[in-house]
Amino acid sequence: MRAAVDEDRCRGHGVCLTICPEVFDLTDDGYAEAIVPQVPPELEDAVLKAVRSCPERAISAD
Numbered sequence: 001m002r003a004a005v006d007e008d009r010c011r012g013h014g015v016c017l018t019i020c021p022e023v024f025d026l027t028d029d030g031y032a033e034a035i036v037p038q039v040p041p042e043l044e045d046a047v048l049k050a051v052r053s054c055p056e057r058a059i060s061a062d
């Protein structure tokens with residue numbers, strides 16, 4: 001699985017970081033980014049939860 005954050009939609013709420021800090025981090029500009037190119041299998045459930053929980057629907061994972 002790969003995860004990505006649409007920087008045009010992200011508003012920097014940080015919900016994704018709270019759910020899965022191993023995959024998401026905030027940039028210096030205050031927006032989220034996926035910091036691993038490939039999501040490890042054991043973190044896929046957390047990433048999918050972040051996708052569902054993002055208030056801006058800014059995260060994609062496939």
Ligand code: SF4
Binds near residue numbers: 005012015016056057
């Ligand atoms: S939860 Fe969504 S809007 Fe908030 S920081 Fe993460 S990607 Fe951005």
